[in-house]
Amino acid sequence: MSAERWSYDAIADVYATDMGQSMPFDDIGWYRAVCLRECALHPAARGALELGCGTGRILIELLRAGIDATGADRSLPMLRRLRRDAGGHGLEPGLLQTDIAAPGLLGGARASFAIVLMPYSLITYLRDRDVAANAVRTIADLVVAGGCLVLDAFVPQPVTSFADFRQDYRRPHGTGFLERHKRITAHVDGSNRIERRYRILDANDALVEEFATDETIRPYAAEELVRFGAAAGLHWEALAWDYGQRMDAEGARFASVVLRKSA
Numbered sequence: 001m002s003a004e005r006w007s008y009d010a011i012a013d014v015y016a017t018d019m020g021q022s023m024p025f026d027d028i029g030w031y032r033a034v035c036l037r038e039c040a041l042h043p044a045a046r047g048a049l050e051l052g053c054g055t056g057r058i059l060i061e062l063l064r065a066g067i068d069a070t071g072a073d074r075s076l077p078m079l080r081r082l083r084r085d086a087g088g089h090g091l092e093p094g095l096l097q098t099d100i101a102a103p104g105l106l107g108g109a110r111a112s113f114a115i116v117l118m119p120y121s122l123i124t125y126l127r128d129r130d131v132a133a134n135a136v137r138t139i140a141d142l143v144v145a146g147g148c149l150v151l152d153a154f155v156p157q158p159v160t161s162f163a164d165f166r167q168d169y170r171r172p173h174g175t176g177f178l179e180r181h182k183r184i185t186a187h188v189d190g191s192n193r194i195e196r197r198y199r200i201l202d203a204n205d206a207l208v209e210e211f212a213t214d215e216t217i218r219p220y221a222a223e224e225l226v227r228f229g230a231a232a233g234l235h236w237e238a239l240a241w242d243y244g245q246r247m248d249a250e251g252a253r254f255a256s257v258v259l260r261k262s263a
Contacts, residue, residue: 007213015055021171039067045112050069050072050119053073053082058120063086074097100126123220125217147261152257155253173200179199221255222239237258240255
């Protein structure tokens with residue numbers, strides 16, 4: 001297993017307060033319903049595989065619903081936190097460390113899952129379109145005949161760069177608070193660099209810890225996700241805007257594409 005650190009290693013212990021509370025829609029409920037359907041359709045398969053499972057915001061709820069769910073993530077600190085939090089529910093999830101840029105590392109998991117999930121805009125971390133397309137082709141091999149892959153991405157929006165760090169939020173965290181400030185640089189190639197600075201404060205506003213993350217993402221339109229699937233031999237079956245809370249793209253923040261493998 002790799003010991004290399006990256007942004008999500010740094011935020012493992014604040015993820016639930018940070019990214020988890022930043023999701024404004026019930027994506028968990030939507031994914032739970034999709035997984036229950038697919039597992040019922042393919043009872044002989046291994047159930048669900050969630051790539052980029054993080055600390056288990058979605059995965060733990062799938063397991064609590066009785067879904068046979070496996071999680072995979074690049075970050076060991078995130079996986080350790082997931083195992084600890086799952087244990088609080090009496091759960092022992094199957095976990096794998098892998099990078100979605102090299103999903104072949106999943107090895108023995110090939111062609112065995114009823115459904116594979118790439119939630120919360122995970123694919124946007126694959127900034128090179130060829131790398132993203134290749135990853136989808138490899139991940140498609142993890143799906144049983146007749147099963148599906150779900151790709152989820154931010155709906156591309158105009159982005160304006162700003163040079164100063166601006167506060168995103170201040171939220172209760174533990175017995176104190178978590179603050180996040182952000183700076184965005186929009187690149188001419190369509191990718192966006194996002195720098196974040198975090199401050200953990202105690203109940204008296206004294207600084208406990210501060211750290212920073214720096215990552216670059218590329219938003220993909222829903223049509224691009226469908227093309228990635230087609231190149232992997234998957235056909236488009238459904239498209240949900242904001243996890244079914246919108247009927248079309250107007251005003252939507254997330255697009256989730258269900259791609260089906262032929263039986």
